[in-house]
Amino acid sequence: MKLITQISRVLVGVLFIISGLIKLNDPVGFSFKLEEYFGANVLNLEFLIPLALAIAVGVVIFEVVLGVMLLVGFKRNFTMWSLLLMIGFFTFLTFYSAYFNKVTDCGCFGDALKLTPWESFSKDVVLSLLIIILFFNRQYIQPLFGKVAVNITVIAAFALCGLFGYYVLNHLPAIDFRAYKIGTNIPEGMAIPEGAPKSEYEMVFIYKINGVEKEFTDKQLDKIPADAEFIDRKDKVVKQGYVPPIHDFSIEKDGEDFTTAMLAEPKLILLVSYDLNKASDEGLNKLETFAKQAQAKGYKVIGMTSSDEGTIAKKKADHKLTLDYYFCDATTLKTIERANPSIVILNKGTIVQKAHWNDIDNVEL
Structure with missing residues (x-):
């Protein structure tokens, strides 16, 4: 049992460190995942959404x-009580996601390793078993060094994590695991290979019968009562078919699709703000000067947002911006970029440079 405890100790410790560092590399991405969990359709804890980033980092x-x-x-x-409580929380979330099919990716390993909801839950069940072994055999868990050295190691780990988190929040993730990393050709990422398996769908009809809504597949239509509403x-x-790494990417304006034309541009800069209401005012103030400098060097500069025309x-007007938003x-x-706003430079659809608005002065034109 002592040997099993030490093996479990190493496995759990290393996995927690790796999983945590991957998410700490991209805390904004993890906060987006927490916002999904806090949403009205999942845990209905919407009052926590404004705190999602702080919770994610912590x-x-x-x-x-x-x-x-x-x-x-x-x-x-x-340590053991903390591990037990944390794995209990994670296991609840992954089970909830899997059983109710609410959040299809728990974000356990960020974008570095995608797990299905049931794979995430299975992983947490195994971890729970290992932690239970550790909990009931914690007498075998002895310090590796003297008390002072152990304390210094933990304090150093906390301080280094804090510094790393501060850096990536004010710049960009140190390692980009997303589909839009530098070197990616967007049109190629959207392409579906010839012969790739296609998704299979089943039509489901919803009828109200005696005040209760019931679902019927297209093969059960004969079972629907005549008075059903x-x-x-x-x-x-x-059956899920092949899904390209890049999907749902488009560049639209006034109902017209400019995606193909824009991705053919040899010198294109996207100033990305997924939500202009949440964009940094300091960052937005820097965009006009940068855009003028880029245009003078032959770049086509456009904004990218999901905000409505009124907000745009x-x-x-507030930040004296003359560029067009698509x-x-x-x-x-x-997914493209975590900073709001951020800078993405493309050459005929290939991403050649990305930058946080804090680093706008370091962008090479």
């Missing part, structure tokens, strides 16, 4: 530090 730093605490043997009772029809995915007009889905824009 959770991932604590996750990394917990892994370090376990490995070095820091305050084992506190039709409510809606939806398409349910029976107000923000352009529409794109908010989720897609969040």
Whole structure:
């Protein structure tokens, strides 16, 4: 049992550190995932949405530090209770996601490793078993060093995590695991290979019978009572086909699609703000000067947002912006870049440079 405990200790500690560091590399992305969980259609904790980023940073730093605490043997009772409570929380979230199919990606490993809801839940069940073994055999968890060295190690881990989190929040993720990383050709990322499996759908009809809504597939239409009231029809995915790495990307304006034309431009700059109401005022103030400098060097500069025309007009007036804003889905824009606003430079559809608005003066034109 002592050997099993030490093996579990290493596995849990290392996994917590890796998982936490991946999310700490992109805390804004993890906060978007928390916002999904806090939404009205999931946990209905909308009052926590404004705090999502702070919670995300706090959770991932604590996750990394917990892994370090376990490995070095820091305050084992506190560490074990903390591990037990955290894995219990994560297991609840992943089960909820899997069973109710509410959040299709838990974000456990950020964009570095995508897991299905049931894979995430299975992973947490295994981790729970390992932590339970550690909890009931914690007498075998002894400090690796003296008390002072152990304390210094934990404090150093906490401080380094804080500095790393501060850096990525004010710049960009140190490692980009997303589909829009530098070097990616967007048209190629949207292409579907010839012969790729296609999604299969099943039509589901919703009828109200005696005041209760019931669902019927297209194969059960003969079972619908004559007095049933039709409510809606939806398409349910029976088998998921090939989904390209980049999807839902578009550049639209006034109902017209400019995607193909824009991606053919040899020198194109996208100034991305998924929501102009949430964009940094300091960042927006820097865009006009940058846009003029870029245009003078032959670049086509456009804004990208999911905000409505009224918001666009107000923000352009407030910050004296003369560039045109084009529409794109908010989720897609969040995936392209985390800063709001941010700068993305393309050469015929290939991403050649990305920058946080804090680093706008360092962009190479």
